[in-house]
Amino acid sequence: MGIASRKEREKAEMRRLILGAAHDIFKENGYDGLNIRSIAERIEYSPATIYLYYKDKNELFFALQYEAAAAKRDHLLPAASIEDPWQRLVEFGRLYVDFGLKHPDxxxxxxxxxxxxxxxxxxxxxxxxxxTHSFYVETVEACVAARYFKSTDSATIAYTLWCHAHGLVSLFVRERMRMYPPEERGELARKSFAMIVKMAESL
Amino acid sequence: MGIASRKEREKAEMRRLILGAAHDIFKENGYDGLNIRSIAERIEYSPATIYLYYKDKNELFFALQYEAAAAKRDHLLPAASIEDPWQRLVEFGRLYVDFGLKHPDxxxxxxxxxxxxxxxxxxxxxxxxxxTHSFYVETVEACVAARYFKSTDSATIAYTLWCHAHGLVSLFVRERMRMYPPEERGELARKSFAMIVKMAESL
DNA sequence: TGGAATTACTAAACGACGTTCAGTAACTTT
DNA sequence: AAAGTTACTGAACGTCGTTTAGTAATTCCA
Incomplete structure (x- = not known):
């Protein structure tokens, strides 16, 4: 089955080529600056060719989102090896926010x-x-199991802490912190993270 | 100055007419479904006319955002009359989340x-x-002044609580809660809000 | 091996979008 | 009533995602 498998390999390579170009353009110009024609131009094919490998722009979006999810997982990975569940949870949160602020796109x-x-x-x-999310929830559950909190509602605890981290990063990413001077924003984020950790200790 | 002032009035009326149409279309189809041609069609003018009253779509966006800000302020208004700063803060937060979930657009x-x-x-x-934001921050400051918290860092407290509320609403609005069954989401939001209130009490 | 079938690709177009511009008709000024 | 100003529009431009009809190259099968 030489030919069939080579075809398949070539198809995968082409998808990879397209996604790679999309990835580069995305990093350079963000998702708004990413369009089919610019991808086609970069890989020196016609725009129509893209559609032979990806159904539409949404499929490309999902492929790109997979890359983002992988980058996030890799960023959080160091926390996974921490034994103590509470320490792991804190580091997990710190790295989550760190990822968001370092890679807003x-x-x-x-x-x-x-x-x-x-x-x-x-x-x-x-x-x-x-x-990744399951791993996070399991860490919270481990904290509950080890009686780090008075509360035993691990689902709500996990969700509440996520809301804070997500809200913090979102306000940065979508530039809704203009009422704070730019040079104070990073410090405020750090203080707020420290505060939610303190608050969580009293749960 | 009869003619000049009439002209000015008509200009303001036209801006109002355009914004009204934009508002309606936005409510029907969201911001993505809002475009210049659909506004023009609804008010029975040519698309080019819109540009005589609004510089570009961004200016319309700002005008629409003003309406949203006004709606939010009105939604939060009932909290303003609560005397006790802590009660006021809690109600403020509750109404904030309520507004986000009721008016995601x-x-x-x-x-x-x-x-x-x-x-x-x-x-x-x-x-x-x-x-509106200042009023919120002042309420937190009033809580601090009245020694409702051990911490006196009102700026960080205000920001931290906002992060949670904003994160909570954002996850809803941008549909990032698919891991929770739809019928549980509202309950989870309520529980999480109750939890952050409890956590804040220990600040 | 040669003709038929399949594959890989593209030029050109479609329709929707934001936006601009030249031109026209109505109104205002003198 | 002529000149100047204002309000408006048809038609176009350039951008976008996407589709289609066609062409050249490759593969299959007799």
Whole structure:
């Protein structure tokens, strides 16, 4: 089956080539600056060719979102090896915020972009994101099991802490912090993270 | 000055007519479904006419954002009359979340839309939003002054609580809660709000 | 091996969008 | 009544995602 498998390989390579170009353009100009024609130009094919490998721009969006989810997972990975669940949870949160502030475009793509959310459950990016999320929830559950909190409602605890971290990053990413001088924003984020950690200790 | 003032009045009326149509279309189809041609069609003018009253779509966006900011202020208003600063703060937060969940489009416009954020400080919508925000911060400061918290860092407290509320609403508005069954989401939001209130009591 | 079938690709177009501009008709001024 | 100003529009431009009809190259099968 030489030919068939070579064809398949070439197809995968082409998808990879397209996605790579999309990735580069995205990093340079953000998702708004990413369009089919610019991808085509960069890989020196016609725009119509893109559609032979990706159904539409949404499919490309999902593929790109997978990359973002992988980058996020890799960023959070160091926390996974921390034994103590509370220490792990804190470091997890710190790295989550750190990722969002360092890679606003990727965070945007993952959580802030208005995207075709129908059927996203079937997408790889969702599966990967859910794996990371599950690990987070399990860490909170481990804290509860080890009696780090008085409360035992691990689901609400996990959600509440996530809301804070997500809100913090979102306000940065979408530039809704103009009432604070730019040079104070980073410090404020750090203080707020420290505060929510303190608050969580009293849960 | 009869003619000049009539002209001015007519100009203002026309701006109002355009904005009204934009408002309606926005409520029906969201910001994505709002375009110049649909506004023009609704008010029975040519698309080019719109540009005689609004410089570009961004200016219309700001005008619409002002409406959203006004709606938000009105929604939060009942909290303002509560005497006790802590009670006022809690009700303020509850109404904030309530507004976001009831009017996701408006919340989106205010806090989630990637918009021309340069020079927004000069826009009316920003001024109005800042007034509401200041009232919120002052309420936190009043809590601090009345020793409702051990911490005296009112700026960080205000910011931290805002992060939670904003994160909570944002996850709803941008549909990033698909891992929770739809019927549980409202309950989770309520529980999380109750939890952050409890946590704040220990600050 | 040669003709048929399939594949890989593209030029050109479609329709929707924001926006601009030249031109026209109505109104205002003198 | 002529000149100047204002309000408005049809038609176009350039951008976008996407589709279609066609062409050249490759693969299949007799």
């Amino acid at each position: 990727w965070y945007d793509l993952l959580f802030l972009t208005r995207a075709p959310m129908e059927h996203i459950e079937n997408q790889d990016c969702w599966t990967l994101g859910m794996a | 408006w919340y989106d416009l205010l806090f989630l839309t990637r918009a021309p954020m340069e020079h927004i400080e000069n826009q009316d919508c920003w001024t109005l939003g800042m007034a």
